[in-house]
Amino acid sequence: MKAAPEAQRRLLDLQAIDTALAQLAHRRKSLPELAEIDTVAREISALEDERVRAQVAVDDLDRDISRFERDIEQVRTRKARDQARLDAGGALREIEGLQHEMATLNRRQSELEDAELELMEQRESAEEALNGVTAKLAEANERRTSAEARRDEAYAEITKEEEFKTAARGPLAADLPTDLIALYDKIRLDSGMGAALMRAGRCGGCRIELYGADLARVRSAPDDEVVRCEECRRIMVRTAESGL
Missing domain, CATH: 1.10.287.1490 (Helix Hairpins)
Known part of the structure; x- marks a missing residue:
């Protein structure tokens, strides 16, 4: 799947809101x-x-x-x-x-x-x-x-x-591509988190550090390629902090 890097970065803002909503739902129940x-x-x-x-x-x-x-x-x-x-x-x-x-x-x-x-x-x-x-x-x-x-x-x-x-x-x-939102929501509903920042070579979702072929795959992926973690399958959003 392709999506502009800026659209992918905005998934992090969306995830922050969804995380806050999940926390509020948990607070309501507990x-x-x-x-x-x-x-x-x-x-x-x-x-x-x-x-x-x-x-x-x-x-x-x-x-x-x-x-x-x-x-x-x-x-x-x-x-x-x-x-x-x-x-x-x-x-x-x-x-x-x-x-x-x-x-x-x-x-x-x-x-x-x-x-x-x-x-x-x-x-x-x-x-x-x-x-x-x-x-x-x-x-x-x-x-x-x-x-x-x-x-x-x-x-x-x-x-x-x-x-x-x-x-x-x-x-x-509403401002994000429909297919990107559909993928994000599907992953989020399955695991609670649809997208996470890749920081210093580590997936922000499962916290696993990428090595070898996995890291090379992400490094070589075009900027507009939607990259997913092989371990947790979440969308990994790449920024200057990603260590690539």
């Missing part, structure tokens, strides 16, 4: 915020599971406490009824029976109140655990929001740079 967001998301998921379990524990205790409160209220109602009957008087046998039942009800109320108190203490601990998990969850969500904001800011900066580089690439590529 932002530290992405790893941070992923880590925090897993933490939030685990905390959410823990919060659900803590909430269930509190709800279960609330249900049990409510049941005890209903039972205690029933005992109180029955005691009030028996007390009213005692106050009204009656046969000795009936009074003794009511007194015995009142004693039984007092013991039952005491047992229920003790059990309820124990549950209330357990609920206090369960609520403290729930509040602790909820606080951790809120803090983790704040960290995720902050990381997402920093990610979006970085994305916006990268997009701005990409648009600037792409805008510069268009006119440059």
Whole structure:
């Protein structure tokens, strides 16, 4: 393939832009915020599971406490009824029976109140655990929001740079021969670099120094000949720095 030496040299400018665009694409995919967001998301998921379990524990205790409160209220109602009957008087046998039942009800109320108190203490601990998990969850969500904001800011900066580089690439590529650009793009898509400066007898793509027949081939090639490296197949752009 033939191309003017100046056109070949301008491939280096094009390659510099494409390298910058590739670096920006890599930066977009490897932002530290992405790893941070992923880590925090897993933490939030685990905390959410823990919060659900803590909430269930509190709800279960609330249900049990409510049941005890209903039972205690029933005992109180029955005691009030028996007390009213005692106050009204009656046969000795009936009074003794009511007194015995009142004693039984007092013991039952005491047992229920003790059990309820124990549950209330357990609920206090369960609520403290729930509040602790909820606080951790809120803090983790704040960290995720902050990381997402920093990610979006970085994305916006990268997009701005990409648009600037792409805008510069268009006119440059349009001024180069179509066949030269087609070859350059094919090599670049295959290897990430389409053209490289040959400096001091060394290919700028694979960094291999040319010797013997390979070096003689490049030296003897006309200036408008598009020379490719035998090792990496990239276009080697020759300038005064090439050592030929």
